[in-house]
Amino acid sequence: MNVKYYTGRSLAEAIGRAKRDYGSDIILLDSKEIRNEMDGSKLVQVSISVDEKNGKVKSWRPPSVDRQKERPLPKKEVESKEDFNQVISNILARRPKTLNQEKQILEELAALKEQVNQLKIKTTDEEAKLPENFERIRQNLIKKGFKSSMAEALIKKAYYFSPAGAQATSAEIIHTIKNELRSKIKRYDLAQITDTAQRQVIMLVGPTGVGKTTMVMKLAAHPKILAQKEVAIISTDPYGPSEALKAFSKMSGVPVIEKKREDELSEVMRRMNGYEVVLVDVAGTSPFAPNFMKKMEDYTKIIKPDQIFLVAAMNTDVEDFFASASLYLLLKPSGLILTKFDETNRWGKFFTLMDELDLPVVAFGEGKRIFIDIALPDENYVFNKLFEDQA
Ligand SMILES: Nc1nc2c(ncn2[C@@H]2O[C@H](COP(=O)(O)OP(=O)(O)OP(=O)(O)O)[C@@H](O)[C@H]2O)c(=O)[nH]1
Ligand SMILES: [Mg+2]
Known part of the structure; x- marks a missing residue:
């Protein structure tokens, strides 16, 4: 060159x-x-x-292509002037009725498009301009542990269904939200264990350290739950019953039977016939441990529980809990117990759990004190925590 x-x-x-x-x-x-x-x-x-040889500029040529390998392209038809005129005259020759119909459809489509655009503008405007008190409550719901999608849905419902609409006061907005949330809470019917003459075997399962043993004692001691019943507790902890459990047994008179070896369980269960309620406190194991499911199945086969309560702590990350809950759900639990309400301020997680697990709530735990720190699943218990600063 x-x-x-x-x-x-x-x-x-x-x-x-x-x-x-x-x-x-x-x-x-x-x-x-x-x-x-x-x-x-x-x-x-x-x-x-x-170009060095002839002093002329080397003209650019496209790279050569092996034409034989190429499939011949269909020959493009070039519309001649006559063809074009033919098309036009064909269109003009169509009956005016057909043309009118097409015109009408096109006009309707254009009007529809305009309406959709208007609707879009209106919706984004409205979303962007949520009145200040709606926006404040929405942010508060997220701060209190609601998933942002749920907070959004609750606020929208409040916006559209509050009688005062955009002029609704904070109290009115919260009132509408409470009504919506109320419908999401499922309560376990305690009569299933209090009002039956049949012996009830209740097994508590859940991740390590969530408060199962503590809740076993709380259930046994609560006047509206099992305090009026002849109750026995079976501890399956391989290290034996905890000091707290032993102390509780002494104080309340509820016998605590320990099962140290796996093969002792059937024998222990046979000895339980004289009790109205048998609470089986399953030792916490990681659901991701090898053989976890097999062990749980073996337990349920021997224990033959009438009720399985899944215990979860409110201070656990919801996603972590769901990862393990999916395995516990295979045991078909009949109720959910939520502990450690006192160790979080993100109580909105409760409604995510309600939504996802679809299990009725048996009780709430809110501290270490056996005779005091338990609440029945009353909606106001949750509402007071969620909205106490906004009433
Ligand atoms: N703050 C608070 N602590 C609790 C609550 N429930 C239980 N605890 C405490 O949490 C710790 C673990 O409770 P346990 O009842 O032993 O838990 P667990 O599920 O039986 O534990 P593992 O059997 O080891 O799986 C203890 O120190 C309890 O006192 C609660 O609602 N709030
Ligand atoms: Mg325990």
Whole structure:
């Protein structure tokens, strides 16, 4: 490749000079501004590629293609002027009725499109301009542990269904939200264990340290739950019953039977016939431990529980809990117990659990004190925590 340089007062002038010498197919390689050494004025310098042999510019050719390998393309039909006229006259020859119908449909479509656009603008406007107190409550719900999608849905419902609409006061908004949330709470019917003459075997399962043993004692001691019943507790902890459990047994008179070895369980269960309620406190194991499900199935086969209560702590990350809950759900639990309400301020998680687990709530735990820190699943218990600062 031979490179030639041309200058001019402008790019067009420099290229014009190059074209004069080498024809109009020149290949422009570069252009830059330079200074005229005579008078200091600005000039444009271009460089072009020139064929070395004949002094002409090498014209660019497309890369060669093996045409035999290529499938022949269908020959493109070029509409001649006559074809075009034919199309037009065909259109004009159509009956006016058909054309009118098409016109009408197009007009209707245009009107519909306009309406959809208006609707879009309106919705985004409205969303963006939620009145200040709606927006404040929405943010508060998220701060209190509601998933943002749920907070959004609750606020929208409050916005559209509050009788005062956009003018609703904070109290009115919260009232509408409470009504909506109320419908999400499922309560376990305690009569299933209090009002039956049949012996009830209740097994508590759940991740390690969530408060199962504590809740076993709380259930046994609660006047509206099992305090009126002849109750026995079976501890399956391989290290034996905890000191707290032993102390509780002494204080309340509820026998605690320990099962240290796996093969003792059937024998222990046989000894339980004289009790109205048998609470089986299953030792916490990671649901991700090998053989976890097998062990749980073996337990349920021997224990034959009438009720399985899944215990979860409110201070656990919801996603972590769901990961393990999916395994516990295979045991088909009949109720849910939520502990450690006192160790979180993100009580909105409760409604995510309600939504996802679809289990009725048996009781809430809110501290370490056996005879005091338990609540029945009353909606106001949750509402007072969620909205106490906004009433
Ligand atoms: N703050 C608070 N602590 C609780 C609550 N429930 C239980 N605890 C405490 O949590 C710790 C673990 O409770 P346990 O009842 O032993 O838990 P667990 O599920 O039986 O534990 P593992 O059998 O080891 O799986 C203890 O220190 C309890 O006192 C509660 O509602 N709130
Ligand atoms: Mg325990």
